[in-house]
Amino acid sequence: MYSTHFKLDIKDIPAYVEEKLHFFGKTEGLEISELSDGNINYVYKIFDREKNSSLILKQADVVLRSSGRPLDVKRSEIEATMLQIQHKLAPEMIPEVYLYDPAMSVTFMEDVSEYKNFRYEMMDRQVFPSFHKQIINYFSKTALGTTDLILNRAEKKANVVKFTNVELCDISEDLVFTEPFNNYKGRNIVTEGNEEYVQERVYSNLQLVSEAMKLRYNFMNNAQALIHGDLHSGSIFINHNGIKILDPEFAFYGPIGYDIGNVIAHLIVPAMVCQVTDEESETKDNFINWVASTVPAILYGFEREFKKSYFDSVQEEVAKNEMFVDWYTRQIVADAKGYAGLEIIRRVIGDTKVKELETIVDHNQRLTVERKLIELASRLIINREEPGTDLHAFLSALNS
Template identity: 40%
Template sequence: MSKYESYFLMGVEDAAEYVKEKLPSFQKGAVLSCQEIGDGNLNYVFRVKDARTGTSIIVKQAGEETRISREMKLSTDRGRIESRILRLQAQSAPGMVPAVYLYDSVMCAMLMEDMDGHTMMRTGLMNHEIYPLFGEQITDFLVNSLLNSTDVVMDHKAKKERVREFINPDLCEISENLVYSEPYVDYNHRNNVFLPNAEFIEKEIYEDKELRLEAAKLKFDFMNHAQALIHGDLHTGSIFINQEHLFVFDPEFAFYGPMGYDVGNIIANLFFAWCNGDAVIDNEGEREKFCGWVLQTIEEIVDKFILKFKKAFMERAADLMAKTEGFLDYYLESVLSDTAAAAGLESIRRIVGMANVKDITVIADERKRVRAERIILTLAKDYVKNRTSFKCGKDYLESIERAVSQYR
């Protein structure tokens, strides 16, 4: 009898044995080593490698509680959702997500392709690496993975079945709390605020009634707008990248929601990288090169997303009414508004909420960190309050310049 016939949380030795049992190709003569490599808040991730052949594989197991708070209990069904969406995204965006070899509903574990030769993008950006192809690649992924899952393209009954398949209440609740509620009202008393900015945050975030109202509106849009099958947590820690290629992974927050949520998260996290580079790169030329590339890439992502989305919409729209003159512009306008809103919400929650972002927390100079956080929050408020005015990449650069200019 296999010890993997009932659920338990695996350790390093268990994960190596698990691979041997589940994948026969690893059995004969395999000399396996295993290390845990996960640095996220929710799951346990192991790399199992055959020293004889150099072949490696990833084991990802869902735990029953988060790694940052034992009070936050989670359904392990998120592993099924993740494995399923990765397979769907592989169809829409071939080669841009890791291959899934097996999902085990008993152990709530997935065996998947090792993204060897790639670096987590957040790590690369904090080392001030430049990725010239990123704007082109990520917009391909966004347009293809999002639009193909909508009523515009899919049979409506099939889409409704998929909405039901991807109901993800536990992970959605985390977003509803950590992104849309707690940064504005710290009712769970777990926001993690940088003390030198506490007074600023009190005034600019907690006491801003207009901002809170807009966040409330956006929260209910997020909960009720089943537009597309979104990744749900698409930041630079959810991308592995090198100079030629990228993988998007870790879509366990996936559900049917507003597609601008994914696009906006990318924009916000790129600007965190700008703030890090601006604060910690001493050489002026290197700083200008890196930060200039980040801004150029934000503009590129917005503009290329618009162009590619329009082209794909015209080619793939299957619903008769979606082909009505003017509907594409109406539809895209709402996506762009949601994109700006999501960029603002992600920016605020990473500064004010419980899950701060490393790009900012590693800034050792207190004065520079204070400045970076204030720029981010000022920019975020513009994104949220004026979201309908962000219609192209230039609009983002102008908003960034306005925010930065206040703290020179």
């Protein structure tokens, strides 16, 4: 019955679970609720109240939910495989996969309901003093271990083929790297009143466009490590004990700095929104100060921890040359700054917005936030390789 893909409805799930996964022992009385919050997948929580046990079922469909456009379900296999690989490298931060069903493009995985969506927590101005240590730990454990500095070179090349993610990389190459700088598909959404600003500061800024294209080229050709590929704050779940990283369906072999830059961008955006829109309060000050210290702590803490992991883990003597390691890590940090800028600009100009911007009620405040973000993002992109480009100084300018 389940040998050919079809989209599961809630009523189909109990029988499907009973056949595929003996997790609950019975399927009568299971409580099933849909948690889907995106455009390309269906997510359900299945709960046995009697045993107080639960799991998540995630299914990839063959079409986009919004438009009905066909989309290859290979992304589902990539996501499940990525979770399994990263769970071995960082089990405390990656949900466990119980079963992957390739015919139905379904992943059964650990329920992480005790963690909350990081985006919404920041929108509530919550602060997490240990987040920089946790995300650095994630990057240090998962990135280096998938490079050919650790893996056998043949194994790494085979992984590059396995994780060739054509359709979803194409989405990123358009929405992140191309359309924000050349609206050739006419899909950009520029806030009314910022049209001339965007034309002058982005579309007609030849230096900015040139640097963005360099970063795009790096994204498309630098198969450095197995990366998440879409590590925004909605893919991070958090509490005061730790984090869980979810939804790596955009995973592929790319530059390590891309994931780091995405995390940084999605800290900067809510901080800028808070600075412009929130009334003066202790909560506002605490949130701004937390972001202003967390962003550089991630960048430069990563550099320290990555080097330590490098010398502890890399076995090839010629690769342990200190000058090479310094260059390697500096390039990752520079990439991270540049990719942070690109992610910010595409969320301001592109057609895929974030709730932090969409929920700004006052039109003039939104114009101000977007202009400040574009200015900061442009500096990050253009000056990314300058050692003095300190993000703490940039974020301190939030209060100016």
